[in-house]
Amino acid sequence: MDDVNVRQFIDERPVSKHQFAILFLTFLVVAFDGLDVTVIGLLAPEIIRDWGISKTEMGTVLSSVFVGMAIGAAIAGPISDRYGRKLVLVASIFWLGTLTFLSAFSPNIEVLLALRSLTGLGLGAAIPAALALVAEYAPKRQRSLFVTICFSGYTVGATLCGFLAAWLISSYGWRVTLGISGILPMLLGVALLFLLPESVAFLALKQRVGSIPGILLKIDPQVSFSERAKFWLPVVAGEESSSLRTLFSPKYAVTAVMLSLAYFLGVLVTYVIMGWLPAITRDAGFSVAQSSMIIALFNLAGPVGAISFGAVMDRLNPQSVLAVTFTTAGLLLASISIIPLEFATVCVTMLVLGFFHHGSMAGLQALAPQSFPIAVSATGVSTMHAVGRLGAIISGVLGSVLISLGWEFGTIFIALAFPILLCAASMAVIGITASRKAVPATAFNPSSSS
Helix, strand or coil: CCEEEHHHHHHCCCCCHHHHHHHHHHHHHHHHHHHHHHHHHHHHHHHHHHHCCCHHHHHHHHHHHHHHHHHHHHHHHHHHHHHCHHHHHHHHHHHHHHHHHHHCCCCCHHHHHHHHHHHHHHHHHHHHHHHHHHHHHCCHHHHHHHHHHHHCHHHHHHHHHHHHHHHHHHHHCHHHHHHHHHHHHHHHHHHHHHHCCCCHHHHHHCCCHHHHHHHHHHHCCCCCCCCCCEEECCECCCCCCCCHHHHCCCCCHHHHHHHHHHHHHHHHHHHHHHHHHHHHHHHCCCCHHHHHHHHHHHHHCHHHHHHHHHHHHCCCCHHHHHHHHHHHHHHHHHHCCCCCCCHHHHHHHHHHHHHHHHHHHHHHHHHHHHCCCHHHHHHHHHHHHHHHHHHHHHHHHHHHHHHHCCCCHHHHHHHHHHHHHHHHHHHHHHHHHHHHCCCCCCCECHHHHC
16 A cells, blocks of 8 residues: 555454554543542541541542643643643553552641642543544544543443442551552553554654554554555645644634533533532432432443443434433433432432433543544543533532522422533534534645645
């Protein structure tokens, strides 16, 4: 082969073991992200008891990581688009592992607060780079499915953390548990350094073609390339630059804003439910055990919804799919105001709600990297994540306001339905914008201009 469009090369071939390995490695990155965010919350009661600090002081530590995540996501995208996805992935996973490990030796709450804030930088940077990389190695026919599987690692990591932490905390204490939670990502970082390739689409775009033949041969060993082979990526003229001007140009600005708005609102509702549902359900008359079960069921169906919606998005218009799924999630939230407040009924409703809500949030992860040119793909994803993390930061305030108003159980869920319905409207706006501003058929071949 003398002239190789790397995007077409990947799209036309069956998924190889090499691509599945990339999916597995990025899945682990996201899983360790979920583990790290979850473990500190599980350790909080032990830290409070050990140091004799207040819940308010510990709450500051727990929320500080989201500030770091917002900053980390904001700066990681442009770096990833300029210098590569692998660099950001390896650096961020080493960073969060090292800072988490050091957190285990914190002598006081002030040091732990500083270390957790810095840990957030790595947590915020890791997921956008992982999603961009896996999207660029997935064939178009399965791209949304690959990304949603990758993003499901977050829930898997958080769930496994619960099981492992329960044993480690009781046997070895919070410091050992936190130390191990840091060592594992560092080990993964070593594996990524040697096993994870750079995005072949990024390499072709930047015309760093030296390693491209070896990567493509792992995808299809039967092909051969001549010494004069040119490797390129089709891009629209003027969109080959990794500049924020491209992301916020008239062509992509509406999409960038709508994705960020939808993720902000979705994250806001998610963290209000996760953080305040125990208090809300207790006020409604449910026991502690029943409240825990309701939360568990809300999370349980998330990965199933994510993978299901990813598969559907590969076959139908993705914006339309998410508009429908977000609408369904919003209506389910509102329906809680009219269903009987019986334990079994609430459990079933929350299980179905988790399927649609978490599945829709995962669908956003699949839509984002496909909505922008390769040159600013990571920046587009990271912008969405940076804005979304602001929703996590203010969720505590919103939750406390809703409870302080003295609203009934159902009324609170009606209030939470409105942001999710706005998410659905955002998807409709993106769909309309995309149909009006379709990418021109003519494309620019970077290698032809050299």
